[in-house]
Amino acid sequence: MPTAISDWSTAMMTSLGAALAMFLSAIPKIIGFAIILIVGWLLSSLVEKGVAALLRAVRFNDLAAKSGFAGFVSKMNSGPQAETAGAHGGQRSQAMDPAGMIGLVAKWFIRLIAAVVAFDALGLPAVSEVLRELLLWLPNVIVALVVLVIGGLAARALSNLVRGAAGEAGLSNANLLAKVASALVWSFAIVVAVNQIGIATALVNTLFMAFVGAIALGLGLAFGLGGRETAGQIVSKWYGKAQENAPKLAHAAEAGGEIARSQAAGAASTLQGGSGGGYQGGGSSGGGSTGGGGYGGGSTGGSSGGYGGGSSGGGSAGGNYPSSGGGRSSASGPQYPTDDGPRGGSGAGAQEGRDQMYPTPSSPRHPSES
Numbered sequence: 001m002p003t004a005i006s007d008w009s010t011a012m013m014t015s016l017g018a019a020l021a022m023f024l025s026a027i028p029k030i031i032g033f034a035i036i037l038i039v040g041w042l043l044s045s046l047v048e049k050g051v052a053a054l055l056r057a058v059r060f061n062d063l064a065a066k067s068g069f070a071g072f073v074s075k076m077n078s079g080p081q082a083e084t085a086g087a088h089g090g091q092r093s094q095a096m097d098p099a100g101m102i103g104l105v106a107k108w109f110i111r112l113i114a115a116v117v118a119f120d121a122l123g124l125p126a127v128s129e130v131l132r133e134l135l136l137w138l139p140n141v142i143v144a145l146v147v148l149v150i151g152g153l154a155a156r157a158l159s160n161l162v163r164g165a166a167g168e169a170g171l172s173n174a175n176l177l178a179k180v181a182s183a184l185v186w187s188f189a190i191v192v193a194v195n196q197i198g199i200a201t202a203l204v205n206t207l208f209m210a211f212v213g214a215i216a217l218g219l220g221l222a223f224g225l226g227g228r229e230t231a232g233q234i235v236s237k238w239y240g241k242a243q244e245n246a247p248k249l250a251h252a253a254e255a256g257g258e259i260a261r262s263q264a265a266g267a268a269s270t271l272q273g274g275s276g277g278g279y280q281g282g283g284s285s286g287g288g289s290t291g292g293g294g295y296g297g298g299s300t301g302g303s304s305g306g307y308g309g310g311s312s313g314g315g316s317a318g319g320n321y322p323s324s325g326g327g328r329s330s331a332s333g334p335q336y337p338t339d340d341g342p343r344g345g346s347g348a349g350a351q352e353g354r355d356q357m358y359p360t361p362s363s364p365r366h367p368s369e370s
Contacts, residue, residue: 033122040114044107052103064098064149066156102145109138137198144193151189155182187211 055061096104112135119128159182166174187208194204 029122033118036114036118036121040111040118044110044114047110048103048107050103051106052099055099055102056097060099060102061097063153066153105138105142105145109135112138140196140198144196147193147196148189151185151192155185155189158182158185 112131116128116131116135119125119131159178162181163174163178166177171177191204191208195201
């Protein structure tokens, strides 16, 4: 339950005393706030003049003019800047140049720093926090300006390069190509600067992607529609060459198949001739006409035939290998024992031995089978 006020004069004096005490305690803070702001404002003006003079001394304006940044600054609605009075006491205004713009940015950077410190001294942290965020945003503006300067230099250099190359190539629209190249570089620089500042980055990026896509689509359609007849002629030429070479390719394939088949047939006949001369003996599929085969001679016997000679029992040296049922050799060849007959021999005995050793389809396989 609130206490009832019995003495209104005492209550009024107490309230006024408390308010006066609060005001007197805030006076040092207010004085410090004012001093900080005044010093900051004066210092920022000196910094602006110093930065502008330094940039003009190093010919920054010439560099900005070459990059196109000077024209960009002149088109800005920054208004004239008042300077010191002339000889007659009047004021003259001079349009802001690129060096003056950089000095202006430096001036407001110093003033924001002074404002943050002043509001902290006054005891208003909410205001100082907002100013601190703005202060942290200003370096992005400086970086964006640097990006624009570099982009302008690159655009000017690329424009001159494209103009010179188009002139050397004899193109009639060299200036148009140079302007297009410069506009593309400037668009890239502006997008980078806007992203650095952080103003509607998503929207700017979307619009830029749509712009690039539209340019690419337009170039593709122009190239496709303009080169349609040329592309048709090239395809027709390729098709005609393919039709001309088709019979040659077919003939080459057939010739290759014939060669492969002939080689396969020769290999098969070679294998058959070797097996016949090795085991059948004599005749057309046996050995040579005068040489001995693997197991039999020719029609007149081998000169040194193996396993018996021809029908007359071998050549001059007779058989050199044992035969079944043959007699003794009639010549001076080496003698070898046989299974069931005398050594060597020729004639009927030798013929019977050969029939028993290597039977023919008309003779029995073994003497016991006959």
